[in-house]
Amino acid sequence: MQVFLFVIVGLISGGLGAMVGLGGGVIIVPALTLFCGVPIRQAIAASLVAVIATSITAAIGYVREGFANIRLGMTLEISTSIGGMLGGLTAAALNREVLSGIFGVALGLISGYLLVRHRIADSYTLSCEQGLLGGCYYDPSLGKEVHYRVRRLPVGLLASFIAGNISGLLGVGGGFIKVPTLIIAMGIPVKAAIATSSFMIGITACAGAYIYYTRGMVNPLVAVPVTLGVTAGAYISSRLAPRVKSVYLTIILAIILLGLSIQMLLAAFGINLLGQ
């Protein structure tokens, strides 16, 4: 039955995504459109719903442990949610071929990001004075409290707007833009950046998802099995992650995403090598 295929798509997307630190959205949309024949808007809507579920699940721990910077997240969320809303409205107006083409380009960029992201390192400066948006958390691996300040807020707001726009337009979380921006441009420690981005993604995805839901583009037949699969996949992945070499997995996923990127670009011109 097709619903079980959707559960499996969710399981694989959630599992692989969580293992390499990406939301499942980048895998869900191409998998649903290229392998299951789901219309791209329904696939994007299902992906947004699944992204909200995984973001909430991840954020529970990050927020409780104090890694997520809620005040910074909410401040950036002003521009991110506006971006998400505009992305949702744009997606509703664009045709299938254009959406496929944009998704293909985005997948290529994410693939590149996966290959270079290990070079992104902490650039924060320890500061006793946190300022209005700075934060602190206890890092068990360092055995001490980390205090940091936030710099270049306007850059963060601009990048967040772009991330939100891509989220609403393509049904992905946008963490691949937010996390490097928070670390490199804004000087946030890696752990706080990942946690804050996870906290934000659910709210951002909502801004886009409301457009899709109220316009009847959320198909429960697709969205519910995918969401259940993604949540289970992310949970299983969190158990398996310590035993898996994430470096090799990241390279494999980057190659798969590059292949999907090429196919999505071809789909923009009506060519489908996968036969759906």
Add this chain to the structure above:
Amino acid sequence: MQKGKADEELNIIVSRVLLVGISLVISLMSISFFLSLLRPVSLPTSTISLADFPSALSQGRPEAFLNLSLVILLITPSLCVTVLLVEFVRRRQWLFAIIALTVLAVLALSATLGVRG
């Protein structure tokens, strides 16, 4: 109250809201998904309008519970922002209260534009 202690309290409140929301969603989704599979009727392919919700729920239709789980999932992040707004107001952190209110306004605008489109 010290800032560190106050922030810890805020973190716990927000994480509890998210935990309750997602637990409810996953339970409802799982139950209604498997009930739908057991029944001879197929899963719904479109969402139920909010006006039809009460009657569909009172009839115990699995698709109503599936849709309800989707609605709860979609409102959980907004509920989280609402809780933050209340907490910032309670702590007299007016700047962050305005920020939370702005985010809520954008989310409300998004739903409104979706309905009007």
